[in-house]
Amino acid sequence: xxxxxxxxxxxxxxxxxxxxxxxxxxxxxxxxxxxxxxxxxxxxxxxxxxxxxxxxxxxxxxxxxxxxxxxxxxxxxxxxxxxxxxxxxxxxxxxxxxxxxxxxxxxxxxxxxxxxxxxxxxxxxxxxxxxxxxxxxxxxxxxxxxxxxxxxxxxxxxxxxxxxxxxxxxxxxxxxxxxxxxxxxxxxxxxxxxxxxxxxxxxxxxxxxxxxxxxxxxxxxxxxxxxxxxxxxxxxxxxxxxxxxx
Numbered sequence: 001x002x003x004x005x006x007x008x009x010x011x012x013x014x015x016x017x018x019x020x021x022x023x024x025x026x027x028x029x030x031x032x033x034x035x036x037x038x039x040x041x042x043x044x045x046x047x048x049x050x051x052x053x054x055x056x057x058x059x060x061x062x063x064x065x066x067x068x069x070x071x072x073x074x075x076x077x078x079x080x081x082x083x084x085x086x087x088x089x090x091x092x093x094x095x096x097x098x099x100x101x102x103x104x105x106x107x108x109x110x111x112x113x114x115x116x117x118x119x120x121x122x123x124x125x126x127x128x129x130x131x132x133x134x135x136x137x138x139x140x141x142x143x144x145x146x147x148x149x150x151x152x153x154x155x156x157x158x159x160x161x162x163x164x165x166x167x168x169x170x171x172x173x174x175x176x177x178x179x180x181x182x183x184x185x186x187x188x189x190x191x192x193x194x195x196x197x198x199x200x201x202x203x204x205x206x207x208x209x210x211x212x213x214x215x216x217x218x219x220x221x222x223x224x225x226x227x228x229x230x231x232x233x234x235x236x237x238x239x240x241x242x243x244x245x246x
Contacts, residue, residue: 009209009239012063012185013232014038014219020047020054026222027060029229033236036061036088038217052085062087063185067121069093072103079104082116089117089183091166094153098160105161117163117183122153122171147171154179164214169203176212187217191235205235 013035015023023043037060039052044066055062064087068075075092082090092101101120108115123132123146133143150171155178157165164183167175172186186208208216218235225231 009205009213010034010036010215011205011232011236011239012036012038012215012217013222014040014187014217015043016040016219016223017043018046020051023047023051024054026228027055027058030232031058033229033232035232035236036063036215038063038065038219040065049081049085052087056086064090064116067091067093068104069096070100072100075100076103076107079118080107080111083108083111083114086114087116089119089164089185091119091121092162094120094122094157094162094165098156101157101160101162118161119164119166119183119185120153120157120160120162121166122150122157123168147174150175151178154182158182169208169211169213172208172211172213183214184212185215185217186213189216189218191218191221191231205238209239 011034013026013030015026015037017023020043027037037055039055039062043051052062052064064082064085068078068090069092070078075096079090079092092104094101101118104118108118127135127146129145132146132149136142136144136149150167151174154165154167154175158179164185165175166185166187168188169186172184175182175184186203189203189205189208192204205216205218222228222231222235
């Protein structure tokens with residue numbers, strides 16, 4: 001019988017704001033909490049690289065979630081710039097293929113002291129099987145379900161050079177079982193009772209942590225709460241109490 005052990009799951013707070021000042025209000029509230037801040041498209045387009053540098057200057061841990069997907073040379077240069085900004089991790093689309101991801105990994109190897117984690121995005125958590133089958137049928141002529149596509153992409157990605165993956169909570173179990181060394185980030189996390197209208201595959205913080213998530217991403221349930229700090233503290237406490245099977 002497996003023994004229980006305490007598993008530490010990182011909390012990533014999504015700074016999904018259209019203005020830097022609003023994002024910084026949250027950052028200042030959490031200055032002494034052990035969280036990672038996610039900067040995605042909206043905030044990056046509004047505030048740019050300087051906002052990321054400001055977070056790093058404040059000694060914040062930063063997850064740059066721009067999901068790079070382009071020709072290999074372009075993505076390699078983007079990965080290098082992410083490293084020079086001293087972010088802790090960034091994302092690439094696994095559908096960019098082996099040449100793209102290997103080029104990024106090669107670029108990162110040139111500056112090992114600054115190397116962030118490169119995380120692969122397989123199938124976005126907004127997709128359910130019906131919507132994803134429409135996409136795969138349009139591309140290949142054959143419909144595939146989400147689980148099969150995620151499994152195939154993750155299996156290849158480990159050989160291509162990623163350090164981890166972004167996956168839904170529903171794929172987390174088999175990924176942890178098959179690829180235990182991958183750093184797993186799970187978006188679509190909603191505390192008990194919070195409606196998830198923008199994600200198709202969701203779980204609570206405790207459920208994801210119990211399955212072995214390395215980190216979870218929580219946005220609006222924290223940033224739109226009447227007391228964002230208390231909500232973050234409650235989630236951190238919930239994560240610290242979770243035990244998983246080893």
